[in-house]
Amino acid sequence: MLKKIVILVCDGLGDRPIKNLGALTPLEAAKTPNLDALAKEAECGMMYTLGRCQVPGSDVAHLAIMGYSQHEYYSGRGTIEVAGIGINLRPGDVALRGNFGTVDDNQLIIDRRAGRIRVVEQLTQSLDGLEIDGVKFVVKPGTGHRAGIVMRGEGLSNAIIDADPHKPGIPIRNVTPTNNSPKAQRTAQVLNKFLEKSHEILKKHPLNEIRKKEGKYPANYLLVRGAGFYKKVPSFEERYNLSSCCIAGGGLYKGVGSFLGMKVIKVPEATGLPDTNIKAKFQSVLTCIDKYDFVFVHVKAADSLGEDGNFEGKKNFIEKLDSASKLLLNLPDDVLLIITADHSTPCELKSHSADAVPILYRGNGVRTDDVMAFNERACKKGGLGIIEGKHVIPHAQNLLGTLKLVGA
């Protein structure tokens, strides 16, 4: 009897046939004996995370897979990023994600990541707690050059366009409201004042004096984006009655876990990069599934490699993933394993696409089908047919026998 769930989300795994891979996708071209062994024991299918013809951003894609509709629970990526950093939002809060970047004296962007500065805690400390026109700013360090920012005060809105032109060589813009509401106008005004004041503080910050002496880019401007506002979000456990944890390298995915109230497990060798230690992550899965009912494990690099157009790299990373997946063959008898992706990232496009992704459900008592491999072409013929992200957890609940009866 199935009692627990492990879901492995391989970011950007789906792709399209690539000429140099013999008209196969990286997943089809990769040697994946372990994933294929899992597929043989599974029911397979294809998934449109947000529905057909919707190109999923990573944030809303993961929320959809976990059963949290973007329309109900999503207002901007900032909310998820600050959750990952460990800031608890309160009603009325506006949350932003930020980069420490470098601008010149004319506020032209020199580098959006201040030469990929690695530790920004001293910088965030100098900004954390600033108050402008009754709005308090909470500023905490993220990974690398990143930060999470919360605006806390009366009459705020996330209806703003950020100041980041997203390209070097272009001047910083003003934050502008996207509508005429007093809230949006106030938010833009206060945020502009904060960014100006931050720039003054950062310009003179001792850490930046040192960086300049060392010939490094000073981290003298806080670039913000992805404004979202507080919404009440029931935790994964409240929603499904399953205690849950999250194993991820990338900040956003830890953020998704935190956002949904999952325990975020630290795996030191999980980097979110192609060099990540997938085996260490899957070892952690095997440990965690003893303690939790639901383990969400995320592997990032197939997406980044797709965005680089690096199909050989993507294929190789998939083989590394497959090698680690041997561990998943040893999950306890009462565990349902789901393997899927949040979206496709075709190497040709170098960006997310709306192409469906393969999905498998493997566990005792699950109906199997004739699919013998885990890839786009094979899973199209799976017994599950074509599902959407919103079906992923309910289908698992059904397999566990925990869905509620409709009618009598």
Add this chain to the structure above:
Amino acid sequence: MLKKIVILVCDGLGDRPIKNLGALTPLEAAKTPNLDALAKEAECGMMYTLGRCQVPGSDVAHLAIMGYSQHEYYSGRGTIEVAGIGINLRPGDVALRGNFGTVDDNQLIIDRRAGRIRVVEQLTQSLDGLEIDGVKFVVKPGTGHRAGIVMRGEGLSNAIIDADPHKPGIPIRNVTPTNNSPKAQRTAQVLNKFLEKSHEILKKHPLNEIRKKEGKYPANYLLVRGAGFYKKVPSFEERYNLSSCCIAGGGLYKGVGSFLGMKVIKVPEATGLPDTNIKAKFQSVLTCIDKYDFVFVHVKAADSLGEDGNFEGKKNFIEKLDSASKLLLNLPDDVLLIITADHSTPCELKSHSADAVPILYRGNGVRTDDVMAFNERACKKGGLGIIEGKHVIPHAQNLLGTLKLVGA
């Protein structure tokens, strides 16, 4: 990298198994090596143009395939017919399609098409510009016995039942309003006056005097139907950022093109009949795809043959279509080819039906499947699964990489 789109819509192509064709559909029974070759290089599936269990009319079917919901953009076929004739509607206008027909002295219908009169320009000229109770009538010739009529004035509505009994031997009725609104009542009243006045003018028209002398039916009554009203419709190019053109024989399909702001390309040998020159049309596709980003090419006769119950004729016409389709194998590398139908027209029913139609997407980088033939039975097993008309263009946009990201 795909940059352009050709969509071939084969009107009424879908069918049901026919005993005399060995329990195959005309498309399954026809020898179609070229369409099958395209299917082998494609991802295939089935489509319900308006959704399951909806029998599509040709007008709303084409709008749906182009991504224009009938609920938002359709108010009556008249609007599309007059677009095809080249009349630009203005806010408040009511548009109708019309036939020149023959009635006797008691206004009994003798022939709904006045013996299929071929040129009606002199007749429309005698009616164009008439004004009744402040409503101006624009009357322009369509193809053959057809005309487009626009009522332009204050307080009009399309909530009327036409006067055409649709059968010979029955008297012309009065146009009646379908509701009690003053607008509907006024429209019916004004239109009745116009039809009466037109009849007086047409009865005495010199062209009809000549026709009577020649023993032909006089075109002495304008039968109108399909009242629609002006709606703002974004052009195909505005909507998708793709310059577009339309290659069609039938008037309605040119009308669809015009309605959506496509350039309507003249192919003199395109007749909309079984004798049409499909090769000339496909040659035109090859020329047009150099100049336009999107080419809509329509082939009509499978539908008409289905409506006649002529399964042998339908099968033969499909083989003629297949023969011309060899040209489509030579589309440039950056062109995505879509082949589908607007609806099924089963020979047994002699009318449109809600049966799904096959669809294929063929182009570089498109995920292929194991489908080896383009027909109802084969495409059911395609990787696309079952889609709806509203997905057709967005799915193509996805393949071109031009869909917008949802979330971040």
